[in-house]
Amino acid sequence: MKKGLLLFLLTCLSLALMGQPKVKVVTSLSDLAEFTRVIGGDRVEVDNLVRGSQNPHYIDVKPSYMMKLKSAQAFVIIGMQLELWAPQIIDGSRNANLLVIDCSKYVHKMEVPGTKLDASAGDVHPFGNPHYWLDPENIRFVLQGICEGLAKLSPHDQEYFQSNMDSYLERLAQKIGEWKTIMAPLRGKKLVTYHTSFSYFAERFGLHIVGYVEPKPGIPPTPSHSTELISLMREAGVKVIGLEQYYEDNTPLHIAETTGATVVRLSTSVGGLEGTDDYIRLMDHNVRSLATALQ
Template sequence: RSLTEAVGGDRIAVASLVPASMDAEDYQPKPEDVLRLRCARMVVRVGLDYDLWLDRLLLQAGEPELRRGGSGHVDASFAIAVLELRGMSVGPGDGHAHGSGNPHYWLDPKNAEIVTGTILEALARIDPAGASGYEANRLAFLARLDAKLKEWEARLSRLDAAPLVAYHNSWPYFARRFRLNFVGFIEIKPGIPPSASHLARMIETMRARSVRIVIREPNEAKRDVEFVARSAGAKVVVLAASVGALPGTGDYISLFDTNVAALESAFTAR
């Protein structure tokens, strides 16, 4: 939503089907979502199997231009260099693993240039009169983002490849951009809760690697995270994987501002 607003500015009105507090992969569409889609001229999706439920919803809405291949259908993952491609190796026991790759690509700020370019192309296609304004909005946003990225990289460089653990593997793009070192995940596989033996191995790994920071998202269960952190002498840091998931993360830039500040504070307080 935030990247679409950054390009569209005051010329468009944007609404999210999925509440900010919820993982899009787990969202159960509501009847009113069909009505909202019928009023839309464009739909922007994450793609990479993260929002497969949207296809059925678009069929129910009965608006051909919003479906895959339509003029108003935008897959924001288009042209992204996807990490963790698994292809046909994904099976029934793989939980939320994605054969199309890890879908959390927006957590690399550099990917915003690609995503906003895709959005710009679609907006200009359905609203040619606004094309120049959309382009100006995008360039202004990317200039702000580039300045902030330099700041974030400098601040997170202080972590100096310190080992980190997270509950869920939402962070490969974030880690690659900011050179963070994730050494394990509390989930056995994405979407599959950890067993007692897995938790024990994780605690052992954390002690051996001197892990002092464990990351969880606001919608993830506290119990296992806090148990592992307490047992290994680590601190829990809550990060937002999407805009609006935490207070102070109301747009794309503030999402990174908040996450960078939380990590920086936890590291310096070790």
């Protein structure tokens, strides 16, 4: 065997043993970190920014976030301006090659405002409601976006990504069936939530959210709004307040006490509450807690 050929074969062997360099991805939310790992498997290295227990609309931007993006190939986000802080860290990273994977791309969007935005409203959802990942049927669109993005960075892994996506979706479809069965008897039931986090969830399972503890998305509760909400809940006979993991419970507990309602802690992100450390457990928790409270 020629020396050159032997050297070539040895190089190939050592490359195969060391493995391909992994695609470096940063994700905004823990949910996206899980989905990126599901699709990317051992071909990606994922670093996540916002913990499940944090309010993703507002985070303190740290220089370390920009450093993470600086050395990343892709940044996976929910989009629709959920991450109001994303442009700041993308600019700050000075990474001209960074691929931003916006997972809202294929999602049918809800609560999209009309042509004119009212700045005085203080609405944190100027491009529509971004909490689409809480409808489990939307996860296939999220995965599709991630899969396409990763395939751009590592085209020869496309089939691997696709097959990882397909097996997860199969597992998820089975769980969606279970969740629909649990929720079916509760169609038309009314509830109140703190923020507009559960619009897509409610739409999917036929629940009716009649009001919010916040006067407008992103605006903290006011006494006058709480008084209005109390009358509304009395009139409509609402007995459940869904409370996202990162909001204070003083106002909801006060409203619940006055109206005889129950406050149910829900999680909007993986790891937001104990026992919600992956997306399926997160949905299990939300579905079961709400089903118990609404019965």
